[in-house]
Amino acid sequence: MGIIILPPVVEDIIPHHDESDDSMSVDSDEDVEMSGVRAPKRARIGNQTVSTGVVTPGEVVTDDPQWMRGHGTYMTPLSTSIIATVAGTVHKTNKLLSVHPLRARYTPEIGDLVIGRIVEVQSKRWKVDVAAPLLAQLPLSAINLPGGILRRRTSSDELQIRTFFSEGDLVVAEVQSVHQDGSASLHTRSLKYGKLRNGVFLAVTGTGGSGASSSTTKGGVGDGSLRPGASSGMGGVVRSRRQVWTVNTHNGGGEVDVILGVNGYIWISKHADGAAAASSTTENVSITRMEEMVSTSIYSSQNDVIAPQTRREIARLAQCIQVLVQGGVRVDEETVMGAYEASLQVDLEVGDDEDEDEETRHEGREYLEGAKSRRILELVVQHVK
Amino acid sequence: MLRANSANTQDFRFWALDVSDNFVYLSTFHVKEIKMMADRRRINGPPGGTRPAVFASNLQSGTSATDRAQRQRQPSELRKIFLKTGLIPTASGSSYLEFEPSASLAAARANPKSLIPPSSALKLACTVHGPKPLPRSAAFSPNLVLTTHVKYAPFAARQRKGHIRDSSERDLGVHLETALRGAIIAERWPKSGLDITITILEAEDDRWWGSAPDSHDASWGMMNVLAGCITAASAAIADAHIDCLDLVAGGVAAIVSDETTGASTGAPKLMLDTDPAEHRSILSACVVAYMPARDEITELWLKGDSSKASLENNDDRTGHEALIDGAVDAARGAHTVLAEAVRESLLRTVGQI
């Protein structure tokens, strides 16, 4: 079973059907009232009320002059009606009316935890791809310089700017401010932030939908995704309480860190314990130097020794996230962990089914394709309910 | 459904245009393609072109079997290579390479019977410009950025080549780039670019000129040209003092089936450094770029059916393995010339000081 070639023509239609089923069920999970109420509310558009639910561009959201125009809408100068400019759901904040698109590129907001890839190095700052319409910038003044947190920036730091971050490097950072034009300014002034290593990168849909599908610099989106259109569904990383957590993996994988960037970029890596990381480079470090140690290792591009078991579990986690994205399920700690547990369970189920010899069963066993991914999705949806 | 009543493709195409909409799409597609390939900067001649007059007397004499070029070398004997570096003063590195004319060509030159030379011998010049800074608009590169251009001079082959690079020339450029990039140590030259330009002054024939043009149309001559390009470019890079792991040399081997070679049978045999004009039928050929010091191949291009090769009895290699090994042997031969040429030019400069 080395190669799975082609579910041919017929199969091509079935998944489509499946997908719409999936996304429908997800839809109804998330906004139950919405799909139920949609039809009657629409009918009342003329009656000076606000249409809720889904609107399409050009559709009159309301004629009522009491509402204020928000994002995703416009007004003609001659009338009071507010008209949608994007396809999405209507949101009301007090008297402000806005339409949130179902699918859009990531729009940075202050405080977002994001993962970005350095695409350009300038004299005093980096340009970072964060899957937003514009490149974010990371000024040299917004990073922790090595050798102590309170050190002043010098001209020699400017000259050796590439030793901190260079083209292609991945950084985890926080959005410090958003400029007028919507571009973000990042900072890494915390021990949590810095250069990423010891793991794999994934680009999925970010907040508000797919940011990844048209990005040219992304690493490799959805190599496991079965259905191209699926990633444009409701799935993707959502802003949540915890964007970073540690998984205690099975199969001897040890601890694995997952960082979900709000922009849809994800990093899964071997757990780096601050103290352990420091002591792995030098023995007996005094506690006062500890902080200093950690802050310097954030510019390392050397991977630690990572056991094959850990690598395997990292790959499994990455695939679980892909499965979620294909299925149009939101990606957060709960669903990722659900999918991870489900994938272990599915493995057991499959293992019971097959009585072939060890070797052939092992072959490609870790690949979560078609049937397996569907099963995982089912389990996750059940679990989340 | 399709019934062609017109002799000319062009006519056929427009005839088809009338018939159905589906045809329109594709025919316009091809018209567009033709336009893309035309050179907009020059006044182009008529697309058809004309054939030069062929005189019957030449033809008759040319087609007699005795005039057909024949391989006089042993199967593992290589042609002599003339290679000299540093001939172009404006370039940071340059080289000129020439293959020894085949025995029949030498004979024909000494004692011309026909206007048409029986075969051709490769001649090419290579220039290296750089390392030089990348243009401001270019993105940062931690490595040396290599670009290769291979161009046939219009008069290089029997059929005139145009001034713009055609697909075979671009293809050669890609092959050459692959071959060289493995050899140069690119991280020694960050943020800089290196342009390698090869002009082919005389190309190897793809077949004996007198054979029917379709007899073996695969471009075997191109493989010899590539091998020459690799060797010459390697010499020019060394001449430009760019760090490289080893001098990378090109070599060609082929599996040929000639009545003349295996006297008794036409069993396909492995030959090194084949001149396509000297062989009736080449079944398979292979060109490698090889670094002897590391025993590594940076570029491999093999095509044709190598499964029929008759090897020695105690040889349990498969056809393609034998072919690759043969090409490597040819490259080793070229490497000795290459090393000698580079050393020679070095001694020359030292002598001047």
Added chain:
Amino acid sequence: MSNQRQASSASQVPHLSPAELSYLYTSLSLPKTPIRPDGRSPTQFRPLTAETNILPGTNGSARIGFADGTQAIVGVKAEVEKTVLSNETLARNDGGAGHEHGDQEGSAAVGGHGSWVQMSIEIPGFRDDDALPVFLSEMMRESLVGAVGTDETSDMTGGLKGRLVINKRWHWRLYIDVLLLSQPLAYPLPLLSLTTHLALLSTKLPKLKSQGEEDPFFDDDWAVAEYLYPRPSLSSGGKKSARSSFVRPPVTLLVISVGDNIIFDPNREEIAVADAVLAISITRDSEAGNLKLLSIRTVDPPSRLTPPGVPNSENVSMLGAVAPTEDVAVLNPATGEEEVPGVWRPRRGGVKRSVIAEMVKTALKKGGVGEEVLEGLEGVEVS
């Protein structure tokens, strides 16, 4: 983007950080059991969806969608064209002087000509004279016209070229137009090659009504049209033996080597760390039934252009904080270079002959990857 393309014509360099590259390389080079980022086994292909005969205006067509959403459509069109006989051949025919050239004079008519097959590849984001499309189309065309059937009895004597001959004065010209629908996420060769294979399998030519050297004249009933590559008749009992005796279009497989492992159908990240990348074209040998090699081309591995990682011991931004190195450089047996574990070094040099031999063997061997791929493609319903 544009200067990237210029820099590495055959392969695009993905933006990956040295740490990612190092992680990938180590995972993929684990002895015996490489861990691929998507959990596939080394010889496993990405799942794909395929259908044929999707374009009514063509003689044959196919669409394949890869898992990552990249799709390719291939349309094959055939036109009747007059064979240009060279003056030389004509002269020889007239004079009858060319007895010894008998085989060659016939060859234009019997053997066909490689230029009768035209291939164009359109990849979004690339001009049609960029190196990548040119390289890909040359690669696929050369194995296509190079595949010569040796089975004297079948229609396919002389392979595809021979099949295109109608009679001495007329032939078919085949236009194979390959369209990639989105910018490629990975090196698009396997996708394009598989789609072209399917499209050719589904290609039909109208049935010839005229005979011999007459001007050709065809049956306008599409239902009786004949396949370009004859299909095994369903009635024949012994499926496998019947199938193997037919000439099939070639398939080009993309194979990489990472460390000691050989990996098929690499995705974008895997290719970025490959020690060597080979495009291997194979087809079924019509006589023996097993696979034979048609062509090999090395593809420039993008790993040569990747940014290097900096070992902690040499990292300027870590100086003073880290004790002098205890990292010991280890010899990587696959590349013969000294490397600090966990630090990415761009690949340099070439590939060993033994590795090439092993890669070809894995593709060709009985029950190997090549056979499975061809088998799978054969299984696609050609309507």
